[in-house]
Amino acid sequence: MLDVERYFLELESETVRLAGLSHDADSQCPIPTCPGWTLEQLVGHVGRGHRWAAELIRRRLLEPIPMQEAVVPADPDERSEWLTAGARMLADAVRAAGPEQVVWTWQKDRTAGFWVRRMLHDELVHRFDAELALGIEGDLAADLAADGVSDILETAATLSRPDIGVSSAFAGLAGTGESLQFLATDTDLGPNCEWSVVRAPAGVTWRHGYDQAQVTVRGPALQLMLLLNRRLPVGTADVEIVGDQELFAHWLANSRF
Known part of the structure; x- marks a missing residue:
């Protein structure tokens, strides 16, 4: 924060x-x-x-x-x-x-x-x-974009929990231990440039830091923020996706907000 x-x-x-x-x-x-x-x-x-x-x-x-x-x-x-x-x-x-x-x-x-x-x-x-x-190309400070990545992951962590008692578009993100890694390529973000995510039965969990994951998405923090908020299609975002492409596609399909 x-x-x-x-x-x-x-x-x-x-x-x-x-x-x-x-x-x-x-x-x-x-x-x-x-x-x-x-x-x-x-x-x-x-x-x-x-x-x-x-x-x-x-x-x-x-x-x-x-x-x-x-x-x-x-x-x-x-x-x-x-x-x-x-x-x-x-x-x-x-x-x-x-x-x-x-x-x-x-x-x-x-x-x-x-x-x-x-x-x-x-x-x-x-x-x-x-x-x-x-048709305007917007901009944003990298640290604020990175904070936006954390914000959407916090949303996913809360709304993917089966025990929240309300219907949620994020409910499908609860999983069986599937892992995702998001990496911002901007300089000077320090420890806030890495997000390690796990889809557990009790919902999504995440932390700052690096772990081996089934799929890794790497790119500028702004591109990650817009992609995770479903404002850019995968094909147009300036990111690199390595690993299980279907796992990340499932994340996007189950994270409408």
């Missing part, structure tokens, strides 16, 4: 970036990586998420609450302000409560700070959704 202040900074930056994309593009532009969504609906999803998490934290809630509907402004200036205002609400709520404040989350980390990181990574992926739809 990165420092919480970095998450605050990147949340603000990413929201401004997405607001700019939304401001200058057709709000009804379809988003191929989110089938059935338009750019307006993507912005609505992100903005509602900010407000929902902010409300949960402001009220120090230990149980989830329904996500409220929200009308995305049609005017580009108002739409941009609406989106950035939601991110400010979330950041202000976390700062007021303190990042260590106990609140409801759906992972082991039950702190307000969890929501800054989770909503940031959700927004990062959706910023790339918008850029891919608009």
Whole structure:
């Protein structure tokens, strides 16, 4: 994980970036990586998420609450302000409560700070959704992309457990000891450049570090993040896959989020 202040900074930056994309593009532009969504609906999803998490934290809630509907402004200036205002609400709520404040989350980390990181990574992926739809080649700092790889693996570890009590698209990742290795080729990532993953009967487990695995996927952290979030097809991602190709294909087929 990165420092919480970095998450605050990147949340603000990413929201401004997405607001700019939304401001200058057709709000009804379809988003191929989110089938059935338009750019307006993507912005609505992100903005509602900010407000929902902010409300949960402001009220120090230990149980989830329904996500409220929200009308995305049609005017580009108002739409941009609406989106950035939601991110400010979330950041202000976390700062007021303190990042260590106990609140409801759906992972082991039950702190307000969890929501800054989770909503940031959700927004990062959706910023790339918008850029891919608009034919823009996006970029991202390698350490933040690597943190995004860890984020999606944490999601898989939680939602692949048979005992979570809800139906999950990740349930098929529970296995019998199958192993995968993800390696980021960027320099200066230190120990955060390797992820060792096992598909166990109780769900996915992972740790930073290297182990021999049945399949290894190697490439820049950003390519790994986009691939694991199913934003790039295997054939177009700048990665090398060595070993059991079908095992990795099974992972992708069972990790829709």
